[in-house]
Amino acid sequence: MKRLLSTLPGWLISVISLLFALLMVEFGFHMVGYQQMHGYVATTGSAKTFDPFPGVRYIYPSYAQFVQTWPSDERQYLDPVTCSLTYELNNFGFRGKDFVVERSDRIRIAVLGDSFAFGMGVRNEDLFTELVERELNTDSSRGVEVYNFALPGIGTEHERALYEHVVCYFNPDIVIVWYVLNDVNGPSTNFVNWSHDDHLPSLRKHWLFLDFALGTFERILSHRNTLREINRAHVLGHPGFQSVSTGLEGIAETASSDGTLTYLFVHPWLHRNRDGTYPFANAHDAVIALAEEKGFHCTDLTPCFVGSDVDSLLVHSMDHHPNETAHKLVAEVVQDVLWESIRTLDRQGPPQSIPKMDSNDLASRVEPGFEWYLYFPQ
Numbered sequence: 001m002k003r004l005l006s007t008l009p010g011w012l013i014s015v016i017s018l019l020f021a022l023l024m025v026e027f028g029f030h031m032v033g034y035q036q037m038h039g040y041v042a043t044t045g046s047a048k049t050f051d052p053f054p055g056v057r058y059i060y061p062s063y064a065q066f067v068q069t070w071p072s073d074e075r076q077y078l079d080p081v082t083c084s085l086t087y088e089l090n091n092f093g094f095r096g097k098d099f100v101v102e103r104s105d106r107i108r109i110a111v112l113g114d115s116f117a118f119g120m121g122v123r124n125e126d127l128f129t130e131l132v133e134r135e136l137n138t139d140s141s142r143g144v145e146v147y148n149f150a151l152p153g154i155g156t157e158h159e160r161a162l163y164e165h166v167v168c169y170f171n172p173d174i175v176i177v178w179y180v181l182n183d184v185n186g187p188s189t190n191f192v193n194w195s196h197d198d199h200l201p202s203l204r205k206h207w208l209f210l211d212f213a214l215g216t217f218e219r220i221l222s223h224r225n226t227l228r229e230i231n232r233a234h235v236l237g238h239p240g241f242q243s244v245s246t247g248l249e250g251i252a253e254t255a256s257s258d259g260t261l262t263y264l265f266v267h268p269w270l271h272r273n274r275d276g277t278y279p280f281a282n283a284h285d286a287v288i289a290l291a292e293e294k295g296f297h298c299t300d301l302t303p304c305f306v307g308s309d310v311d312s313l314l315v316h317s318m319d320h321h322p323n324e325t326a327h328k329l330v331a332e333v334v335q336d337v338l339w340e341s342i343r344t345l346d347r348q349g350p351p352q353s354i355p356k357m358d359s360n361d362l363a364s365r366v367e368p369g370f371e372w373y374l375y376f377p378q
Helices: 002-006 010-031 128-137 156-165 208-233 239-258 281-293 324-348 360-365
Strands: 042-045 065-069 084-088 107-112 144-148 174-179 261-266 297-300 314-316 319-322
Touching: 010 208, 107 128, 107 156, 107 324, 128 144, 128 324, 156 174, 156 239, 174 239, 174 281, 174 324, 208 281, 239 261, 239 281, 261 281, 261 324, 281 297, 297 324, 319 324
Parallel strands: 107 144, 107 174, 174 261, 261 297
Antiparallel strands: 042 065, 065 084, 314 319
């Protein structure tokens, strides 16, 4: 072997040595069970109905279902065989128990938000909306029902349109806007993007070292871009921030005309700088100042995560949505913030609001796949 190598040119020996080293590194990645960085979640299931109302990005039909699959079940929370979670939506295509348009004497709370409030990666029973409802019902004399109208991927202007075309017809006593930092994304432009481009995805499926090298670079670059995009977007004069202002103003005006109380909670992006500080405090302050001007009762949820290990709050190491532990933490804050309003509403007695639409025909027709939105005023 030595005699053979001695006959080869030096550059070829270097190439062979490099290839052997790469082979050994690749073998090591397989031996330690490395999880690939790209394509962290796959979604399959019911098709969305796009643009059902002006300004409403999409909705799901009645009892829609879809499935998300992660590369692994790191926390033993997902399906142990498929590493997936199935979302079974209700009669109006939202999360939680079935909704009823008609009002009872129960205090009704409506929640508007995106994937954080929707609860990506979290089972129905662990959602903060479910936890808040259960806790408030232990003390309210009238009873409380929390309707979760959150939809993944929508922004504040989409939420305003959804509130005006759908949610207000449920006559809520309280409406909550669950704000996340990419809600500055408007109807036609994304100013903040959580995701990053995956280069050479086909090759990376079979070459783990390449996936690790490219994935590390992509995440560093994506993180820097996200820091810059978020802080730029949350200043007066930025079109994204103007979109937030327009959305909140519309929600506040519709709620005020109905006598509905308005709350806004700002949920942090679950990230810390190396020194332990939170990089988006100024963005939170800007949103809260804007919402308070429009009459919202505002709460920054960042303090409820202080002292917690960020990694323990994530759905997956490759998915930064808040998991069931994070939902439990914010639920405790939400119920405390709402409690005084709940006590006041308890004393006022059942609502006297006049129904905005006749829902008798709607209720009789709801079945899987039913296009319920056709029965709401356009």
